[in-house]
Amino acid sequence: MSTAKSPETELPQPSADDPHAPAGMDRWQSAWRxxxxxxxxxxxxxxxxxxxxxxxxxxxxxxxxxxxxxxxxxxxxxxxxxxxxxxxxxxxxxxxxxVYNFRADSFAAGIRPLTESLNFATPLIVAGLGVGLAFRAGMFNIGGQGQMLMAAAAAGWVGFSLDSPWPIQMIIAVLAGLAAGAVWGGIVGVLKAKTGAHEVIVTIMLNYVAFYLLSYMLSTQGLLQAPGSNNPKTPPMDPGAIFPEILGPRFNLHLGFILSLAAVAFVWWLLNRSSMGFRFRAVGENPAAAKVAGINVGAVYITVMAIAGALVGLAGVDQVLGTTTSGFSVGIDAGIGFDAITVALLGRSTPLGILAAGILFGAFKAGGFAMQASEGVxxxxxxxxxxxxxxxxxxxxxxxxxxxxxxxxxxxRRERKAKRAAAAAADTGSTTKGVDQ
Incomplete structure (x- = not known):
């Protein structure tokens, strides 16, 4: 009886580069898969x-x-x-x-569309981070509109009422906006942790509360309404609170874009390099298992919604101190709170993915107006x-x-073909073995 195995009858083994790869799959095939x-x-x-x-x-x-x-x-x-x-x-x-206007007279004029896209993307990025961070913890943050409106109200009040030089007034306005967004998001986390209230219902209801609360403040003298005006609009922001332009007066790109990039880096570090981020991800994967492992699930809900609310609130701050510095009305959110959900979904709730998705949607917004103006689309x-x-x-x-x-x-298909070939080779080997016997 023959004991040697012929090369044709040996079954392929898993790749050494990837022990989890299917049999017969090399490193490049595994990467392609x-x-x-x-x-x-x-x-x-x-x-x-x-x-x-x-x-x-x-x-x-x-x-x-x-x-x-x-x-x-x-x-x-x-x-x-x-x-x-x-x-x-x-x-x-x-x-x-x-992106770039080839018909422009100079390079500086040609890249102006790109800066417009980045300007539109600035609030989308941070709002998308707030939604995506909640997604990673297993929560649906549908309250971006309310968090933005409350942050805009707080930052706007500081921006026109506090008479301080730059950058003191700007920093205080940013912190006030972050705090307001964190409080508005934290309410959702507290209700979720203490009462089990579903965050989708709570965030949607808080959107209405924030909308009508801001409408009241904009229509009331002594709160947010401009003195001596009957219009529901705030006074202009003081120069000490306005975000500076980072590329000069020709471009609309302001400091808020730098803050958005910093927020991307912060969320990446939080999710991938911190113990708090590990707890967020653990609760998002399986709250029951996380609780058994000793993680305070209720505290995670409160913390993640507070941080998410602050991130979305930064989008409201960007709008008030960087875009509509002449005063804002109740439509200051401009649908960004709901667009952020799309950005987070497209970015797969990862910081770098959300950054790319935010820039893409900012380009859609900037280019859409040009497409309508020049082509009538x-x-x-x-x-x-x-x-x-x-x-x-x-x-x-x-x-x-x-x-x-x-x-x-x-x-x-390649793996199925290889499996069929291996099965055929095994059958041939069994037949040969029987003949040898």
């Missing part, structure tokens, strides 16, 4: 699908495309050319309005694209099915 089954690729493909859908809507709403479609069967090339010109012109205008199409991004992110199996990507935990 991680890419195609990871969440980052789903985010990128979701944006791509949303842009393709936006292209279809741009083509359908373009007048020249509609005109050429009327005689499509006689000259179909005209329709396709009109579609190309409409889509290419719209996205070229979007790029020039969001409705700004609502940009909003539809943003909504579709959320839709595709919320349905990863749909994205994977469209691009024929393997589902997580399931073998790829």
């Amino acid at each position: 991680n890419v195609v089954t990871g969440n980052a690729l789903i985010s990128v493909l979701s944006v791509l699908l949303a842009i393709i859908a936006g292209s279809i809507m741009i083509a359908f709403t373009d007048e020249q495309v509609q005109e050429a479609a009327g005689y499509f069967f006689s000259r179909p090339s005209d329709t396709f050319q009109a579609i190309w010109e409409a889509v290419w012109g719209a996205y070229t205008a979007l790029f020039q309005g969001a 409705p700004i609502e199409i940009v909003l539809v694209v943003q909504s579709l991004i959320v839709l595709f992110i919320a349905a990863p199996p749909l994205v994977r099915a469209i691009f024929r990507l393997p589902q997580p935990g399931q073998p790829t």
Whole structure:
């Protein structure tokens, strides 16, 4: 009886580079599998699908495309050319309005759209961090609007009432805004920890409370309403409280963008390098197991919502001290509190992902106005694209099915083929062994 094994009948072993990789998978195959089954690729493909859908809507709403479609069967090339010109012109205008204007006379003028995108992205980044941090702890922070409004009210009151030189007044206004946002978010954490109230319901209700409370303060003399005015609006911010422009008066980019980058670094350190961040993630994964391990789950809920509220509150501070320095009304949040949910979802609740998603959505906002002005494309199409991004992110199996990507935990076509080959080789080896016997 033969005892030696032929090379053809030996089953492939797991890769030494990745002991958890399936049999027969080398380092590069393992890396490719991680890419195609990871969440980052789903985010990128979701944006791509949303842009393709936006292209279809741009083509359908373009007048020249509609005109050429009327005689499509006689000259179909005209329709396709009109579609190309409409889509290419719209996205070229979007790029020039969001990244770089090739028609500008100088480099400084050319990069002004990029600074506009970063300016729009500034509050989205910090608000997205507040929502994403709560997500990591297993909580849904839907109260971004209320946290922003309360932070704006506190920072705005300090900004126009406290007569102090720069940067003292600015620092106090920032701290007041952070404290107000932390308190408004902390209320949610306390109710969750002490009574078990669901944070989604509480945050939505607190949004209404904050909205009408700010409306009252803006309509009351001695609180936030400008003296001698009947309009529900605050006085202008004092020069000592305004964020300075970091690139000069030609650009709208202000100190708030630097604070947003600092917030990204802080949240990254908090989640990945601190024991508090470990407790946040543990509670987010399994609150019951975290409690058994000795973690005070109630304290985590309070702490994470307070920090999340402060981060979202910083977005309100950015609006008051950096964007609408001439005074603000009840619409100061500009929908950022809800856009932050989209940013956090697209960024997969990771600091660097939220940074990239915030810049992308800031570019959409800046470029959308340019696209509407130069090409006549409705700004609502940009909003539809943003909504579709959320839709595709919320349905990863749909994205994977469209691009024929393997589902997580399931073998790829290469792996299935290798498994079948290994099984066939094993059968051949068994047959050979029987013959030898």
